[in-house]
Amino acid sequence: MFLKKISLLTDKVPNLSKYPFSIPAIKGLEELEIRQNITFFVGENGSGKSTLLEGIASQIGFNKAGGSQNNRFEITDTVSSLGVYLRLSWLPKMSNGFFLRAETFYDFASHLEQLQKENPNIDVFKSYGGKSLHEQSHGESFLALFKNRFGQKGIYLLDEPEAALSPARQLALLKIIHDLEKEESSQFIIATHSPILLGYPNSTIFHFDNETGITEVKYEETEHFQLTKYFLNNRERMLHHLFLEPDECE
Numbered sequence: 001m002f003l004k005k006i007s008l009l010t011d012k013v014p015n016l017s018k019y020p021f022s023i024p025a026i027k028g029l030e031e032l033e034i035r036q037n038i039t040f041f042v043g044e045n046g047s048g049k050s051t052l053l054e055g056i057a058s059q060i061g062f063n064k065a066g067g068s069q070n071n072r073f074e075i076t077d078t079v080s081s082l083g084v085y086l087r088l089s090w091l092p093k094m095s096n097g098f099f100l101r102a103e104t105f106y107d108f109a110s111h112l113e114q115l116q117k118e119n120p121n122i123d124v125f126k127s128y129g130g131k132s133l134h135e136q137s138h139g140e141s142f143l144a145l146f147k148n149r150f151g152q153k154g155i156y157l158l159d160e161p162e163a164a165l166s167p168a169r170q171l172a173l174l175k176i177i178h179d180l181e182k183e184e185s186s187q188f189i190i191a192t193h194s195p196i197l198l199g200y201p202n203s204t205i206f207h208f209d210n211e212t213g214i215t216e217v218k219y220e221e222t223e224h225f226q227l228t229k230y231f232l233n234n235r236e237r238m239l240h241h242l243f244l245e246p247d248e249c250e
């Protein structure tokens, strides 16, 4: 494990009411202690998980649009400047790794194609399963990245890696994470909505909430676990209630 603590330098923040500090979980962030190799960020849409992950990525020196320190490409959507207001405490410092942003993965794949065109004598795709990520399905390209590019000791920041993965491939990702954690002591911070990924053992789950800020929760306490379990056990009853018109409610 490398990254031990994330602190917000509140004194340096120019305006706490402006984005990204207008997000309650970010505004209330003082220190987040990381105690295990695998850390999950969970919470409702818009609660600030991606914003914090991007901030950590940029402070490490990773491209905020995704990739590692060696990948420099621009994307059209804006990313926050949170990184400069974060202090990361390391033991030891680690700059190897990768930042996966599901939403800009297409741009990352295009960036690799461009690199290959500019450097025909180098096999750029070697670390990505041997062929362009554009020539693989969304899920195949994600898994190719995980299997081939995530091979060394490093810190891996993943933003909704389940986005393109079938349930079986989410299990495959759990196995990859497990092997990397065991063999290389790699560290992962993962923002996710997947009850499968969240089931990874010996991990810390931080729940982002507009009322309570960032708090640690157990797997069984997450809405992902509870709602999925209830749905699978009571599908018909739940759908019946969900589809009731307002005047049909008992």
Ligand SMILES: Nc1ncnc2c1ncn2[C@@H]1O[C@H](COP(=O)(O)OP(=O)(O)OP(=O)(O)O)[C@@H](O)[C@H]1O
Binding pocket: 019, 023, 043, 044, 045, 046, 047, 048, 049, 050, 051, 052, 078, 079, 080, 191
């Ligand atoms: N560039 C921006 N300018 C202003 N507000 C933004 C910007 N980007 C995101 N936000 C707002 O910040 C909040 C947190 O967004 P963020 O993407 O971090 O949420 P999230 O928890 O990752 O959500 P999701 O689960 O949907 O991915 C949202 O309310 C969003 O609308």
